[in-house]
Amino acid sequence: MTQTASSPTYADVVDLERYPIHRLDSDAGQRLVDDCRAALAKDGVCTLEGFIRPEAVQAMVELAGRLGPKAWASDQTHTIYFEPVDESVPAEHPRAHQVRSAKHGIAYDYIPSDAPMRRLYESDDLTAFIAAALGRPVLYRSADPLDALQVTAFHPGEELGWHFDNSEFSVTVMYQQAQEGGNFEYAPGLRSDSDENYEGVQAVLQGDRSPLKVLPSAPGTMAFFRGEHALHQVTPIQGDTPRINSVLTYGERPDMKLSDLTSELFYGRTSS
Ligand SMILES: O=C(O)CCC(=O)C(=O)O
Numbered sequence: 001m002t003q004t005a006s007s008p009t010y011a012d013v014v015d016l017e018r019y020p021i022h023r024l025d026s027d028a029g030q031r032l033v034d035d036c037r038a039a040l041a042k043d044g045v046c047t048l049e050g051f052i053r054p055e056a057v058q059a060m061v062e063l064a065g066r067l068g069p070k071a072w073a074s075d076q077t078h079t080i081y082f083e084p085v086d087e088s089v090p091a092e093h094p095r096a097h098q099v100r101s102a103k104h105g106i107a108y109d110y111i112p113s114d115a116p117m118r119r120l121y122e123s124d125d126l127t128a129f130i131a132a133a134l135g136r137p138v139l140y141r142s143a144d145p146l147d148a149l150q151v152t153a154f155h156p157g158e159e160l161g162w163h164f165d166n167s168e169f170s171v172t173v174m175y176q177q178a179q180e181g182g183n184f185e186y187a188p189g190l191r192s193d194s195d196e197n198y199e200g201v202q203a204v205l206q207g208d209r210s211p212l213k214v215l216p217s218a219p220g221t222m223a224f225f226r227g228e229h230a231l232h233q234v235t236p237i238q239g240d241t242p243r244i245n246s247v248l249t250y251g252e253r254p255d256m257k258l259s260d261l262t263s264e265l266f267y268g269r270t271s272s
């Protein structure tokens, strides 16, 4: 199919009336980018509700169900920094704190090339929109054959423990929420490049909920999120319905890939 300004290859995937990512130069396109940048600057997060059309959301939920048997179940204990426990600090220090993360990951190479989210992820319009929203002159899709775009299913009892992301920001798309639990909770700007704020981090780890927000995540919502500075978690899933979403991976370099170790951990194999 040829991509033209009037009929992008993802026209059935995104609500383009509300979110004209195919016309970023238009007034409406500029407003969209400006709103996103303002939200990111203020809250460290920009959520676009109804970004993905309901039919496309439904197709992705069905796809996740079909690919369920191929999902890799990971269940690990790690620190909130994804670094080894610091043996030199007291047990209650954030650098010694351990959490659990458990999820089912469906790798990019299992997602058919005509799947709605794959068509959207692989469009240069989406990459350009995300770069603009983040104020980057250029951004690249990940080169990782397994991790660039995956679908994650969080089954009952699964969760993501408190952590700071290694990457500066994340882009997620929600397809299905759990009946209960599975909330994305975050503490925006809890640390900065110049201040680790161990005291504030320790307080959250010990139950202080005062800096916390909950990300709105109705099905179809796309979220951009500065996870490097915001401590965040996905609370344990309750009820029978899995929480299903995608993380879209981008980088400042065109050759971004997972390490073999991380790839084994999240997908049970490496791509090379
Ligand atoms: O599943 C989510 O909503 C967030 C995922 C996340 O925090 C991560 O992949 O680092």
Ligand SMILES: [Fe+2]
Pocket (backbone or CB within 6 Å): 163, 164, 165, 170, 227, 232
């Ligand atoms: Fe994260």
